[in-house]
Amino acid sequence: MAWTTTGPHPRYCPSCGDELGDAVFDGKPRPYCERCERPIFRNPVPLARVAVIADKSVLLIERGAGADVGAWALPGGHVDANESLPSAASRELAEETGVRVDPTDLRLLGTGYLEFDDGHSLVSINYAVPRTATEGQVSAGGDAADARFFTREAIESEEPRLRASGPEQVLTAIDEYGAS
Structure with missing residues (x-):
């Protein structure tokens, strides 16, 4: 062992x-x-995150706690013991943004990896869902300092800079779920 x-x-x-x-x-x-x-x-700690897509925009949160305060990321967080990845992503989305989604409506988007100067590392399992499959008004909560939608143009210009997912995954989600 x-x-x-x-x-x-x-x-x-x-x-x-x-x-x-x-x-x-x-x-x-x-x-x-x-x-x-x-x-x-x-081993890295697993995270589960969700890209909520509305039109040509994605919902992001500004990190209000942890080693990456001020960074923008897909809503999400740590997976609890005996919790499925989609359930964790759904729970974290609701905690950080007020938006709720049935875990069965989430589609796997990809993975990401973060390593911090102190030696800690995280692996992010990222999901996507159209805004039409969610409920609730967007409001920052939990350890999110802010929550709002960013356009495709903002993501392409790398403002904000995305962590643990990268712009390629988010742009793929926007292409697949965003209205023309």
Whole structure:
């Protein structure tokens, strides 16, 4: 059995507390506990996000908390234990924007990856849905400082700069779900 962790390279074993060394597993050096005979894999934390598309615009939130305060992103967040990715995306969308969607209406858009200076990393599973399949008025909530729609032109000009999804995925969603 292996341990998994997020964040910077761990220094001590989470089981016995001994200082960790390194050993090669799957062709890469990994933190390793000699006493427990266990490798420790550093895995990204999963996020689930939603691109809500209205006409040729996408709903984004301004991050109001966390390591990327002030950045704009698709609404979404951490996946709870025993929660499906679409359910997490739907829950986070409602928490951060007031917009509700049935998880079964979400379509997989793609994935993204973020790595922070402190060693933490996130993998984002991104979904898309037309605004017509959602309910509720847009209002920033949860850890979102702002929530609003951005046009295709704004996304193409990279203002705002998107994190964990990238403009290509969002433009694909706008093309597929946006009205002509």
